[in-house]
Amino acid sequence: MTEQPPPPDTPAADSPAADGPAARTPPATRGASQTPYTVLARKYRPADFSALIGQEALVRTLSNAIARGRLAQAYMLTGVRGVGKTTTARIIARALNCIGPDGQGGPTVTPCGVCEHCRAIAEDRHVDILELDAASRTGVGDMREILDGVRYRPTSARYKIYIIDEVHMLSTQAFNALLKTLEEPPAHVKFIFATTEIRKVPVTVLSRCQRFDLRRVEAETLARHFAGIAQAEGAGIEAEALALIARAADGSVRDGLSLLDQAIVHGAGTVEATQVRAMLGLADRAAVFDLFQSLMGGDIAAALDQLADHHRAGADPLVVVQDLLDVTHWVTRVKLIPASADDPAIAEAERTRGRELAQTLSMPVLSRAWQMLLKGLSEARGAPSTLQAVEMLLIRVAFAADLPSPEDALKALKDGRGEAGQPPRGPATPPSGPAAEASAPPTAESPAPAPASTDAACPGDFDAVVALFEARGEPRLAAHLKRDVRLVACAPGRLELNLDPDAPLPPDFLPRLRQRLSTWTGRLWVVERSTQAGLDPLSARLLAEARQEPLIAALLDAFPGAKLRLEPLSEINPPPPEPEMEMEMDMNWDADSALF
Known part of the structure; x- marks a missing residue:
């Protein structure tokens, strides 16, 4: 499956002017007065299954179902924000209603994008494709109003498709009203649901749908995808900066594209990693490793100074703790699986320092650091002063570094x-002198304590x-x-x-x-x-x-x-004092003329 974004002159899936002259004009030549700016998350929204990234299982299943004509009456798409639930629903609607450039085609895995139905769906103006927001229409009355039109055949399309976003927001009565129609809908009706809270959807609804779990997109895949979009936009951006954006996106394509859009505007010329780090409020990765090493070495003063440097640079103290957790997890992985340090997606500096720390730190020390940082993070979130709470957390971790496991x-x-049942060993230094002789038991069998x-x-x-x-x-x-x-x-x-x-x-x-x-x-x-x-x-x-x-x-x-104790030789044997100079004074003086 290709993961490259469409070329810059490809119209967005939901752009109002996707087919006008402005849509065929390269972005660099468009003026602000001709076409309003379209954010990257909308401009590069996939228009077919081949443009979806990170969802291979979903694409394979739906492609086979459409090719073989085994279409379900309802689909349930679930996943975190920004992974492509609504986009996938629109692609399914286009695939089922596409008629091809000649108007004679049937359901296809690759919609043509030029027929009447594909264009109308892309522009959100098709009368037979109803996209609803369950967050604003939650009642049973709204659901009955929607279902009243199910019995009527589509006006011009092959299927009448209901796309209900955030379906978990529907009330219990609305779900109950939907059940009968969802179980036995007319042949010309398809339901596509999208939700981020699958556990809030009743099992009676789930049992009537084919469920697809859209996965978080891996950071490496996101970085490659963002690199292609940046190249299409004519924006220069460092590979490390792309990796930071992909990591901050946390598997969400839309979040990552929003950050990429912001980074392109934030940077002048080539977007550097330092600029992205400042934009995201992150700490320098090398500095985080230095802070972690200070903590594991018990150097509290250096750790507090480094935290203060992060704070002055604009890093959030909570983000610093999260970075320390990332370093702890990374070092633990390298210690348990040394081959993970050879991952080319990780920066060379992180791989080198990860190997060094993995060789010197034991598993009990790493496990204890993880537990203390994780517990301290939740405490710092509810503390009146986040910085003070994080400082106290670092002090605890540094002190615990010297404790035995x-x-x-x-x-x-x-x-x-x-021996079992005997009391623990006495003081570290045995007593000596007269006190020891007085306290010794008067038995001849007791040996004298050794020095x-x-x-x-x-x-x-x-x-x-x-x-x-x-x-x-x-x-x-x-x-x-x-x-x-x-x-x-x-x-x-x-x-x-x-x-x-x-x-x-x-x-x-x-x-x-x-x-x-x-x-x-x-x-x-x-x-x-x-x-x-x-x-x-x-x-x-x-x-x-x-x-x-x-x-x-x-x-x-x-x-x-x-x-x-030792003393310098000069203090023990001071040099002899210099001889005093004898001064002769004339003691013959006239008492009457003396002045006092």
Whole structure:
């Protein structure tokens, strides 16, 4: 089936001047005084089945029915707005009443468009084709008035056709009045119903009709269709801009054509993607990926700054959340189906970043982000301030990025209990000093607690943590720990780091550290990001070595509250003061002449 639009000089299906001289004049040469402008949605309305896009099943069924003469008495067309329900009804009316250019033809799949009936139907002036709006004529009296003319034969056409749009708006009494005629209509009468709310139509009516569900048109099909129309109109438009319009149309051809019409007027010369994005109030796709990466990395400050940039650029905060949901869904698809990242319809930047995020983010993290964004979107819609609600949503998502998944937390809790029924493990750092000796039970069988730094299963200093990652085959994480972080605090079961903002850290760096440490040591680890200055790896190593000195270890045991820290050498051993200059003063002075 062809999907190209008719040439620019093809008359619109419902244009009042479809056959006049102006209709045969190219659009570029028409003056405003000759013919009023016709919007693209009406100008390029399909006139036959070959011009319908995205409805292959419907076209095949109706074409076979018309070719074989197996015509039903009533058709029910349903689907979302703008997918071609009314257009299909008019095409059926033309196909059933076309008589060909010579006036001798019968029902055909390809109406000629030049015979008397085709022209009259295209111009909405055929007396035997009654197009009604059920939204304005809902009562039983209106329906009886319509049905009174069913018994009369058509004036000139082959069939008298009733096209009732938005049929679900009819009242119950109107539906009941229609039932008998709909079940056994005269041979010269056909009913075509169109509705967007098929569930509101009584089953007694549906059982008397052949139902066709018109599907949403895929974005790729819409983009190709819009490209042909833009070329016919002589308008230049980027492929990315067409993709944005097709995505915003959400499967509706009419919505997409309205947006395309607006974009052609909005852009000067070639319509660019930035102009379409500004027109639609969308955020930059690359910027949305940056925001998503900041959220998954727990960088709250950067995420709020990026949201503020989107808002200043004119993006709706709710649309930003919807874009984040799209990114989450895309990354999840790439993670589960890697071949989906090879789709040529997706921009190269999105495919590349989707692969990178899919490799670093786990399924529990993506599922949790989806649920939080979806729940937060509904909350933001009802909030007094949409921007504030979205900011709080981003803060929750960023904080949750560092939390363990439910499976990891449950496993860590089970491992921390040891035997069944035993209480959970005690504090992360065992007590030491006189207090520990006083609290120890007076039994000879109880072994003394081992120092944290000598526990082979749970590292107690930063060097041991780095060594554990190197020994377990995680050289990249170990390299990041050596180069891109500053240590704030380290104890068995707890790690607090200050991350370098310019370092190329993965977005899930902290969650991966926590998961690996919890799995390897068999206990729940808390890995947090700190805003304190912290120590570089060399300083942390020096402190760890200093704690191993017997004298310093004895002092720390004797004074539990004491802390060990590094100070610059200049502050510990300040330079000697410069010698003061001795000044000689003449102490011989006359007291009588002294002035005070």
